[in-house]
Amino acid sequence: MKLWGGRFEAGPSEVFERFSGSLAFDRRLIDADIEGSQAFARALERVGILTAEERARIVEAFDQMRADAASPAFFEGASDEDVHTLVIRKLKERVGAVADKIHTGRSRNEQVSLDTRMWVREEAERVRALLCGVMGALLDLAVRYSGAVIPGYTHLRRAQAVLWPHYLLAYFEMLARDWERFGEAQRRAGVLPLGAGALAGSGFPFDREAMARDLGFPALTRNSMDVSGDRDFALDFLYAATVAMIHLSRLAEDWILYSSEEFGWLELGDAVTSGSSLMPQKKNPDALELIRGKSGRVMGCLTALLVTMKGLPMTYNRDMQEDKVPLFEAADQLAGSLEMMREVIQSARLNPAKPAAAAEESWVVATDLAEALARAGTPFHEAHRIVGRFVLESVRRGKRPSDWTAEEMAGFAPEFTADFAALLNPEAGMASREIPGGTGPHTVAAALAAARERLGEMSK
Numbered sequence: 001m002k003l004w005g006g007r008f009e010a011g012p013s014e015v016f017e018r019f020s021g022s023l024a025f026d027r028r029l030i031d032a033d034i035e036g037s038q039a040f041a042r043a044l045e046r047v048g049i050l051t052a053e054e055r056a057r058i059v060e061a062f063d064q065m066r067a068d069a070a071s072p073a074f075f076e077g078a079s080d081e082d083v084h085t086l087v088i089r090k091l092k093e094r095v096g097a098v099a100d101k102i103h104t105g106r107s108r109n110e111q112v113s114l115d116t117r118m119w120v121r122e123e124a125e126r127v128r129a130l131l132c133g134v135m136g137a138l139l140d141l142a143v144r145y146s147g148a149v150i151p152g153y154t155h156l157r158r159a160q161a162v163l164w165p166h167y168l169l170a171y172f173e174m175l176a177r178d179w180e181r182f183g184e185a186q187r188r189a190g191v192l193p194l195g196a197g198a199l200a201g202s203g204f205p206f207d208r209e210a211m212a213r214d215l216g217f218p219a220l221t222r223n224s225m226d227v228s229g230d231r232d233f234a235l236d237f238l239y240a241a242t243v244a245m246i247h248l249s250r251l252a253e254d255w256i257l258y259s260s261e262e263f264g265w266l267e268l269g270d271a272v273t274s275g276s277s278l279m280p281q282k283k284n285p286d287a288l289e290l291i292r293g294k295s296g297r298v299m300g301c302l303t304a305l306l307v308t309m310k311g312l313p314m315t316y317n318r319d320m321q322e323d324k325v326p327l328f329e330a331a332d333q334l335a336g337s338l339e340m341m342r343e344v345i346q347s348a349r350l351n352p353a354k355p356a357a358a359a360e361e362s363w364v365v366a367t368d369l370a371e372a373l374a375r376a377g378t379p380f381h382e383a384h385r386i387v388g389r390f391v392l393e394s395v396r397r398g399k400r401p402s403d404w405t406a407e408e409m410a411g412f413a414p415e416f417t418a419d420f421a422a423l424l425n426p427e428a429g430m431a432s433r434e435i436p437g438g439t440g441p442h443t444v445a446a447a448l449a450a451a452r453e454r455l456g457e458m459s460k
């Protein structure tokens, strides 16, 4: 079926129909399309286009249709141009001629905006729940090894010692921002476009506030031309998805390294790793590699829609139909990655001795020494120079921090008084970082408890 045709003398070619049809992918919007159409039928009754009896028949037919649409048989043999057309055809099959009134004063341009907004709002909710799952797994893993010490890195070079929970809480923060970002995407999608018509506003005096209440939309769009040409809400979702995937990808990258033989910190569960068809010894971090790989795909989805929208003249253009495949694709890949990441985190076991040794045998304590000198009165630049020379000397002589005695240190530089030897243990330096947001043990314990509480709020 078509929702147009009077103006044409010949029908569309088979190639054009195949090329332009969107049912294959926009069928995912069927629930939203039906629900939106039910609200619209109620609005049509309020403006006197449908009688109460007609509206009741239509709404009821839609209820049935929604139940039927859950089975794939519903779509069998359908060759409609898009999901909106399909829904109207099916309505006609069910209620007959009265269905011809359902599209009064409505355009598919506002309808597709409404459906997609409804879908985004629901999907954002699902993503937020999945994000909470990952954040919860991170907190559990932090608590399991709450006292473990690791070298923190900059430039992938050992920098300063931090607590393992402090490291995991960094990812918690990233995902908490993602959770907020999806809330914002949800809020922006929650603006009702119905009433916009094709681009100029509907010619019927619909009570837009009532339609918004009916569909649970907190706000109304303010300009009909904007509605028709706007896909910002899809871009907001895609941006949020891309940033979340980048966070997952970076965690994946860390753990691919940390679980390698070279690091040996982490053991990933058998259930989330795979073997090699040739090399019997292999246990590969495929789940993490795929998460890292899929981040590229999701970023591609954002880029695809950005490029599609760039340079479109006001208002609606059929190009915009191309928003759905990347939108759905990004959502699916993100949901799958969040689910997978949660399992990987739950499966992970830390071998705390390895990162502790990495911290101890490197010069992660250098900053602690320089800062202690500064606390004792040496200007920091001078302190930095003294410790730099001390490290150079150690490297030359193959000495690790723990190989130095207090006497030898004092012999190297008189500023190194007896109490400095204690700072050769990374734990001592960490204890000096009890600043909000720092890696001091009390601060981290409090941050963990606070994160748990915040997660409780987010999961409500």
Ligand code: ARG
Residues within 6 Å of the ligand: 022, 026, 082, 108, 109, 112, 316, 318, 320, 321, 322
């Ligand atoms: N399938 C179309 C889309 O997804 C629906 C809007 C059609 N509007 C139009 N003027 N052809 O964008």
